[in-house]
Amino acid sequence: xxxxxxxxxxxxxxxxxxxxxxxxxxxxxxxxxxxxxxxxxxxxxxxxxxxxxxxxxxxxxxxxxxxxxxxxxxxxxxxxxxxxxxxxxxxxxxxxxxxxxxxxxxxxxxxxxxxxxxxxxxxxxxxxxxxxxxxxxxxxxxxxxxxxxxxxxxxxxxxxxxxxxxxxxxxxxxxxxxxxxxxxxxxxxxxxxxxxxxxxxxxxxxxxxxxxxxxxxxxxxxxxxxxxxxxxxxxxxxxxxxxxxxxxxxxxxxxxxxxxxxxxxxxxxxxxxxxxxxxxxxxxxxxxxxxxxxxxxxxxxxxxxxxxxxxxxxxxxxxxxxxxxxxxxxxx
Amino acid sequence: xxxxxxxxxxxxxxxxxxxxxxxxxxxxxxxxxxxxxxxxxxxxxxxxxxxxxxxxxxxxxxxxxxxxxxxxxxxxxxxxxxxxxxxxxxxxxxxxxxxxxxxxxxxxxxxxxxxxxxxxxxxxxxxxxxxxxxxxxxxxxxxxxxxxxxxxxxxxxxxxxxxxxxxxxxxxxxxxxxxxxxxxxxxxxxxxxxxxxxxxxxxxxxxxxxxxxxxxxxxxxxxxxxxxxxxxxxxxxxxxxxxxxxxxxxxxxxxxxxxxxxxxxxxxxxxxxxxxxxxxxxxxxxxxxxxxxxxxxxxxxxxxxxxxxx
Amino acid sequence: xxxxxxxxxxxxxxxxxxxxxxxxxxxxxxxxxxxxxxxxxxxxxxxxxxxxxxxxxxxxxxxxxxxxxxxxxxxxxxxxxxxxxxxxxxxxxxxxxxxxxxxxxxxxxxxxxxxxxxxxxxxxxxxxxxxxxxxxxxxxxxxxxxxxxxxxxxxxxxxxxxxxxxxxxxxxxxxxxxxxxxxxxxxxxxxxxxxxxxxxxxxxxxxxxxxxxxxxxxxxxxxxxxxxxxxxxxxxxxxxxxxxxxxxxxxxxxxxxxxxxxxxxxxxxxxxxxxxxxxxxxxxxxxxxxxxxxxxxxxxxxxxxxxxxxxxxxxxxxxxxxxxxxxxxxxxxx
Numbered sequence: 001x002x003x004x005x006x007x008x009x010x011x012x013x014x015x016x017x018x019x020x021x022x023x024x025x026x027x028x029x030x031x032x033x034x035x036x037x038x039x040x041x042x043x044x045x046x047x048x049x050x051x052x053x054x055x056x057x058x059x060x061x062x063x064x065x066x067x068x069x070x071x072x073x074x075x076x077x078x079x080x081x082x083x084x085x086x087x088x089x090x091x092x093x094x095x096x097x098x099x100x101x102x103x104x105x106x107x108x109x110x111x112x113x114x115x116x117x118x119x120x121x122x123x124x125x126x127x128x129x130x131x132x133x134x135x136x137x138x139x140x141x142x143x144x145x146x147x148x149x150x151x152x153x154x155x156x157x158x159x160x161x162x163x164x165x166x167x168x169x170x171x172x173x174x175x176x177x178x179x180x181x182x183x184x185x186x187x188x189x190x191x192x193x194x195x196x197x198x199x200x201x202x203x204x205x206x207x208x209x210x211x212x213x214x215x216x217x218x219x220x221x222x223x224x225x226x227x228x229x230x231x232x233x234x235x236x237x238x239x240x241x242x243x244x245x246x247x248x249x250x251x252x253x254x255x256x257x258x259x260x261x262x263x264x265x266x267x268x269x270x271x272x273x274x275x276x277x278x279x280x281x282x283x284x285x286x287x288x289x290x291x292x293x294x295x296x297x298x299x300x301x302x303x304x305x306x307x308x309x310x311x312x313x314x315x316x317x318x319x320x321x322x323x324x325x326x327x328x329x330x331x332x
Numbered sequence: 333x334x335x336x337x338x339x340x341x342x343x344x345x346x347x348x349x350x351x352x353x354x355x356x357x358x359x360x361x362x363x364x365x366x367x368x369x370x371x372x373x374x375x376x377x378x379x380x381x382x383x384x385x386x387x388x389x390x391x392x393x394x395x396x397x398x399x400x401x402x403x404x405x406x407x408x409x410x411x412x413x414x415x416x417x418x419x420x421x422x423x424x425x426x427x428x429x430x431x432x433x434x435x436x437x438x439x440x441x442x443x444x445x446x447x448x449x450x451x452x453x454x455x456x457x458x459x460x461x462x463x464x465x466x467x468x469x470x471x472x473x474x475x476x477x478x479x480x481x482x483x484x485x486x487x488x489x490x491x492x493x494x495x496x497x498x499x500x501x502x503x504x505x506x507x508x509x510x511x512x513x514x515x516x517x518x519x520x521x522x523x524x525x526x527x528x529x530x531x532x533x534x535x536x537x538x539x540x541x542x543x544x545x546x547x548x549x550x551x552x553x554x555x556x557x558x559x560x561x562x563x564x565x566x567x568x569x570x571x572x573x574x575x576x577x578x579x580x581x582x583x584x585x586x587x588x589x590x591x592x593x594x595x596x597x598x599x600x601x602x603x604x605x606x607x608x609x610x611x612x613x614x615x616x617x618x619x620x621x622x623x624x625x626x627x628x629x630x631x632x633x634x635x636x637x638x639x640x641x642x
Numbered sequence: 643x644x645x646x647x648x649x650x651x652x653x654x655x656x657x658x659x660x661x662x663x664x665x666x667x668x669x670x671x672x673x674x675x676x677x678x679x680x681x682x683x684x685x686x687x688x689x690x691x692x693x694x695x696x697x698x699x700x701x702x703x704x705x706x707x708x709x710x711x712x713x714x715x716x717x718x719x720x721x722x723x724x725x726x727x728x729x730x731x732x733x734x735x736x737x738x739x740x741x742x743x744x745x746x747x748x749x750x751x752x753x754x755x756x757x758x759x760x761x762x763x764x765x766x767x768x769x770x771x772x773x774x775x776x777x778x779x780x781x782x783x784x785x786x787x788x789x790x791x792x793x794x795x796x797x798x799x800x801x802x803x804x805x806x807x808x809x810x811x812x813x814x815x816x817x818x819x820x821x822x823x824x825x826x827x828x829x830x831x832x833x834x835x836x837x838x839x840x841x842x843x844x845x846x847x848x849x850x851x852x853x854x855x856x857x858x859x860x861x862x863x864x865x866x867x868x869x870x871x872x873x874x875x876x877x878x879x880x881x882x883x884x885x886x887x888x889x890x891x892x893x894x895x896x897x898x899x900x901x902x903x904x905x906x907x908x909x910x911x912x913x914x915x916x917x918x919x920x921x922x923x924x925x926x927x928x929x930x931x932x933x934x935x936x937x938x939x940x941x942x943x944x945x946x947x948x949x950x951x952x953x954x955x956x957x958x959x960x961x962x963x964x965x966x967x968x969x970x971x972x973x974x975x976x
Binding site for chain 1: 461464465468469470472473476477478480481484485566570573574577578579580592595596600601602603604606609610613616617620621624625
């Protein structure tokens with residue numbers, strides 16, 4: 001349906017969006033390069049394990065030639081770096097000797113995707129519905145309670161919510177585990193693995209989801225309370241529609257425009273937002289890796305993660321633009 | 333949207349300010365926010381008077397992880413320090429970081445936005461391209477990768493302007509990465525303001541570009557900057573708490589986030605030491621929420637959206 | 643002058659209707675004791691400045707008052723039966739089936755995310771119980787009726803011109819074959835030529851479908867084309883009511899005179915618009931007596947203290963002390 005309506009203005013628009021995405025990614029990669037080069041000490045010695053290990057002069061020269069560090073910084077090294085990055089080569093980890101950063105990240109990614117994916121689904125179901133309802137009934141008790149609670153959630157660091165959840169549900173009540181992703185001895189695929197995994201997932205998912213719910217309620221409520229003041233809602237009322245029909249046929253889709261954009265954008269942001277929560281629960285995802293990398297000053301891993309976050313944010317931005325175009329005929 | 337054009341007669345301005353304050357203070361959210369904020373600001377200005385000097389492992393006064401009691405109102409931490417003492421001193425650190433970072437971000441954001449909107453053309457194009465980057469990349473993500481590197485460059489010893497290096501770096505990095513929102517709003521306001529006749533008049537009289545921006549445009553941007561400034565502070569507290577929690581703070585000048593990081597390392601959650609991790613979290617939440625409420629109330633007051641009669 | 647509608651049975655009776663808007667504690671009266679009768683097929687214009695109560699009157703008739711409005715006095719009868727205008731749910735069957743509205747500025751009155759054919763078909767499905775196919779067919783017929791090719795129905799509102807959108811609004815208003823159409827400033831946002839076309843269309847459809855029309859406008863010049871009768875409102879009250887010919891040829895109320903004088907008319911050399919002096923009415927502090935007296939060029943002492951009653955005069959009605967005293971003199975001398 002949409003494809004038949006795309007005109008030259010639209011393709012220009014898409015071209016601009018894609019250009020901006022590429023520019024952003026190049027800037028992320030360049031920032032990575034600059035940051036790596038301003039760390040004190042020769043990159044070659046850093047690559048050999050940082051200032052903490054003793055390196056001979058021959059090793060250094062060999063290393064420099066090996067990595068092309070004897071060539072000019074610009075453009076040779078920058079171009080090399082960007083080229084390697086483009087091919088998924090993010091270098092080697094300091095801490096996990098000899099391991100590719102790309103491999104480390106890919107290994108940890110599924111746990112993070114499980115965490116933020118489930119949290120997103122819950123937050124969309126609860127937060128969006130609650131927010132739309134509060135906006136529809138704005139000024140009523142439901143609205144005041146939902147808005148107050150979501151503003152509080154919105155201002156609360158999710159990781160702190162996680163800590164409180166552990167104190168309540170793990171330490172005090174003993175209902176759910178508050179550490180890691182598996183019980184000791186549980187192996188993937190074994191009987192009872194999935195329930196065990198889900199039990200471990202429950203608290204971190206709740207912590208991430210609560211933060212998102214706060215955001216979604218605020219935005220969905222604002223969108224809906226804007227929509228109900230629009231002239232076309234008066235038209236719908238004049239047409240003799242019931243409140244339910246007005247909500248479902250006229251208000252819902254218009255109010256969902258900004259909400260869908262936010263949800264799609266959040267696909268990129270939640271990975272970053274979950275880092276601290278993962279740290280609290282020792283969740284074996286990107287967040288856990290980030291903390292390990294921070295503590296060990298493992299810059300290649302840290303920058304690999306930065307690149308991953310940047311890429312997911314840029315992709316999410318692209319998706320948000322596409323989604324908005326599909327929902328709103330005015331921007332097609 | 334109503335346009336607030338600054339009147340230059342002092343009487344008119346006084347009346348406008350009075351009217352604004354009356355409307356702003358009638359906001360329930362603003363009242364709650366202001367009361368909380370004033371409380372924390374007072375606490376932050378005189379921690380030594382209230383709870384004595386910052387306790388360390390050496391001059392700790394209590395036992396390990398003692399729940400709240402008459403002697404330690406908020407209990408103690410894993411080395412026996414009084415949590416109330418830590419939280420009160422933390423208020424000073426956290427608020428200072430958040431407010432200074434906000435000042436930086438407002439100055440940068442306003443300068444970029446006003447320059448971009450006022451001059452237009454290629455200046456606008458390039459400044460907005462940079463702004464777009466910072467708009468897309470969250471401050472937290474940028475700070476996460478920039479802070480450790482800059483810290484490595486500067487070293488963690490000594491202090492800069494009274495701050496431990498890591499705090500100084502956090503202030504600057506948060507400030508330099510969270511201005512894009514302000515820049516966008518200031519730019520769009522500047523674009524509409526520069527078409528007004530009073531700007532033309534100033535130009536005819538021979539005011540310089542800089543003079544026009546500072547004397548004629550900037551005063552009219554104050555409402556937008558104030559409302560967004562409050563939200564920037566809330567964001568700065570959130571980011572500072574998260575960064576410090578990940579270990580980028582400084583244990584010698586512990587903010588609320590650093591305290592949460594220490595609590596996490598001491599296993600406070602699994603030990604059930606709710607007071608230890610509860611106190612700094614509640615403080616961060618309250619202050620952040622206060623700024624959000626104040627920001628919303630300011631926004632409502634400056635842009636009254638709904639009238640009583642359709 | 644004869645009014646051909648005089649003898650028909652009333653379709654709509656508005657009887658001493660007053661509506662207040664509640665402003666926490668102190669409410670304000672938007673319309674104050676408005677009475678009039680509308681007969682089948684008749685076209686009436688409600689004319690006044692903003693704040694005169696013309697829109698509130700129309701919305702009250704359509705049962706579309708906002709939640710902060712309250713009907714404090716009076717009734718509205720439709721075909722002799724009292725309309726529950728302050729009961730949102732009870733008004734629902736009446737809306738669009740009996741009274742439909744052509745709103746001003748059709749850009750915002752149409753839902754931006756739905757195709758226009760769907761928006762026209764919607765009331766046919768929901769109120770007339772048509773299937774989707776039947777409703778779509780009807781919507782296309784209606785589009786043709788208002789002069790839009792049926793295949794334009796797939797367009798979204800933003801893809802149409804202002805005049806086209808207003809036509810879509812009219813097609814939509816006709817969907818359930820109502821007896822009354824309320825035009826709420828239907829031509830305000832349009833250029834003069836489009837304005838004339840829309841008014842002509844409304845006039846044609848009215849006689850073709852035997853519709854009663856209530857036209858809300860602040861612009862007296864548009865009513866001559868398509869209305870039989872004009873009611874002038876000021877500060878929530880009707881101040882004069884008469885046939886179009888009477889009002890233009892022999893306005894009785896000083897406010898009506900000033901309104902007519904303020905119409906630019908190049909034909910008789912009046913090129914300049916003469917604005918009415920003074921501030922528009924303030925509803926919070928309505929002037930005592932005749933609300934128009936602070937701006938009235940011929941105000942008398944009695945005007946500041948007593949509200950003039952809306953008295954029958956010929957085929958029309960006037961609420962003015964000056965006019966009453968002139969009448970009394972005429973009667974005495976005769």
